[in-house]
Amino acid sequence: MAGRLDLDGNPIKSMKICMIGAGGFIGSHLCEKLMSETDHEVIAVDVYNDKIRHLLEPSGHHPWSSRISFHRLNIKHDPRLEGLIKSSDLTINLAAICTPADYNTRPLDTIYSNFIDALPVVKYCSENQKRLIHFSTCEVYGKTIGSFLPKDHPLRQEPEFYVLKEDASPCIFGSIEKQRWSYACAKQLIERLIYAEGAENGLDFTIVRPFNWIGPRMDFIPGIDGPSEGVPRVLACFSNNLLRREPLQLVDGGQSQRTFVYIKDAIEAVLLMINNPARANGHIFNVGNPNNEVTVRQLGEMMTEVYSKVSGEPPLEVPTIDVSSKEFYGEGYDDSDKRIPDMTIINKQLGWNPKTSLWDLLESTLTYQHRTYAEAIKRAIAKPFAS
Ligand code: NAD
Numbered sequence: 001m002a003g004r005l006d007l008d009g010n011p012i013k014s015m016k017i018c019m020i021g022a023g024g025f026i027g028s029h030l031c032e033k034l035m036s037e038t039d040h041e042v043i044a045v046d047v048y049n050d051k052i053r054h055l056l057e058p059s060g061h062h063p064w065s066s067r068i069s070f071h072r073l074n075i076k077h078d079p080r081l082e083g084l085i086k087s088s089d090l091t092i093n094l095a096a097i098c099t100p101a102d103y104n105t106r107p108l109d110t111i112y113s114n115f116i117d118a119l120p121v122v123k124y125c126s127e128n129q130k131r132l133i134h135f136s137t138c139e140v141y142g143k144t145i146g147s148f149l150p151k152d153h154p155l156r157q158e159p160e161f162y163v164l165k166e167d168a169s170p171c172i173f174g175s176i177e178k179q180r181w182s183y184a185c186a187k188q189l190i191e192r193l194i195y196a197e198g199a200e201n202g203l204d205f206t207i208v209r210p211f212n213w214i215g216p217r218m219d220f221i222p223g224i225d226g227p228s229e230g231v232p233r234v235l236a237c238f239s240n241n242l243l244r245r246e247p248l249q250l251v252d253g254g255q256s257q258r259t260f261v262y263i264k265d266a267i268e269a270v271l272l273m274i275n276n277p278a279r280a281n282g283h284i285f286n287v288g289n290p291n292n293e294v295t296v297r298q299l300g301e302m303m304t305e306v307y308s309k310v311s312g313e314p315p316l317e318v319p320t321i322d323v324s325s326k327e328f329y330g331e332g333y334d335d336s337d338k339r340i341p342d343m344t345i346i347n348k349q350l351g352w353n354p355k356t357s358l359w360d361l362l363e364s365t366l367t368y369q370h371r372t373y374a375e376a377i378k379r380a381i382a383k384p385f386a387s
């Protein structure tokens with residue numbers, strides 16, 4: 001890949017990247033991109049590597065074999081972490097507990113994972129003058145200002161009441177007993193700490209706020225490659241329902257709104273950040289697709305239609321059912337009402353725009369889900385009756 005240039009026309013120097021959480025959904029796509037389209041080296045850190053195993057074939061098998069190494073370690077308690085960060089040019093921290101079903105049922109693990117466990121990463125980067133790209137979340141915005149107005153209030157239609165801007169919007173969370181916000185609050189505090197390290201100690205940082213990135217390898221299908229009782233994020237929940245021919249469960253009527261961005265579009269944005277430090281350092285970036293907004297109910301309806309097309313199976317007569325959030329997630333759940341990212345900063349700094357429509361991204365993702373899981377689900381369903 002020699003000769004690649006950054007956005008200012010300068011040659012991109014190859015870097016050594018310590019990627020923590022490289023074995024997860026986003027990490028696996030980022031590793032693929034870095035191996036296939038750059039000269040950068042990746043030190044992949046995680047407790048699991050199933051999602052990047054295809055990149056870690058024995059030395060010599062892939063053209064990139066010498067540029068990726070896997071280090072199985074838990075960043076909670078492993079003295080090797082500092083050395084790995086010290087030996088790298090850039091650290092990308094993706095490690096987190098980030099499934100909403102955990103926020104209200106495992107709030108301590110959620111807070112430790114998203115704040116306490118990230119602290120040494122920030123400290124080692126700051127002390128050793130290493131660049132850090134830290135993954136936060138759009139959930140730091142919490143609820144929109146408009147959500148506090150009556151349902152039919154005309155101001156609800158005004159963008160200032162719902163568009164989320166990195167440098168202007170407030171962070172609005174629910175009360176402490178709504179433990180859903182444990183994640184958002186922990187992420188907000190680590191963002192503030194990183195920002196302060198930048199201001200007081202000169203840390204070169206970039207903070208990424210993903211807005212519902214979705215695509216292949218996201219989370220797990222309960223009972224197939226994850227626990228039967230586990231509750232993943234909505235893409236995997238609905239995929240699981242479709243694969244098992246069960247109605248999709250709409251929490252509190254599926255009225256919340258989300259914007260979904262295709263993982264491959266979002267990874268382009270991260271690559272621009274990696275390759276353009278002068279434009280990315282010191283910034284917080286929303287990364288989402290404001291054109292792909294739907295209610296969760298509409299998402300369920302579209303996924304039902306797309307899945308029927310890719311699987312060749314007719315949709316169920318009753319494709320969705322309503323379920324209360326208390327029944328689905330338990331006590332302490334609460335929700336973000338609406339998430340539209342403002343794109344001004346990422347546009348100005350990196351010239352990035354998402355490309356893929358919701359229909360197209362669901363078509364490629366559900367084709368993957370069908371190909372990967374349909375047979376395994378059939379076997380799992382048949383098992384109890386097998387002789
Ligand atoms: P993921 O759960 O698929 O990946 C996280 C990875 O971190 C997992 O592989 C996990 O094993 C690893 N990890 C967790 N704790 C660890 C530890 N102590 N030591 C070593 N490894 C550890 O999640 P993802 O969707 O890839 O998200 C990555 C990051 O992006 C997270 O910080 C998340 O909060 C943020 N984010 C993602 C989205 C999205 O749309 N996917 C939205 C908002 C925020």
Ligand code: UDP
Pocket residue numbers: 099100139212232233234235237238249250251252254256258296335336
């Ligand atoms: N949701 C749902 N049914 C499910 C799973 C999730 O209605 O089976 C809803 C959830 O209540 C939320 C939205 O889908 O309103 C998105 O949930 P997700 O877990 O993907 O994460 P979030 O966007 O809230 O961080």
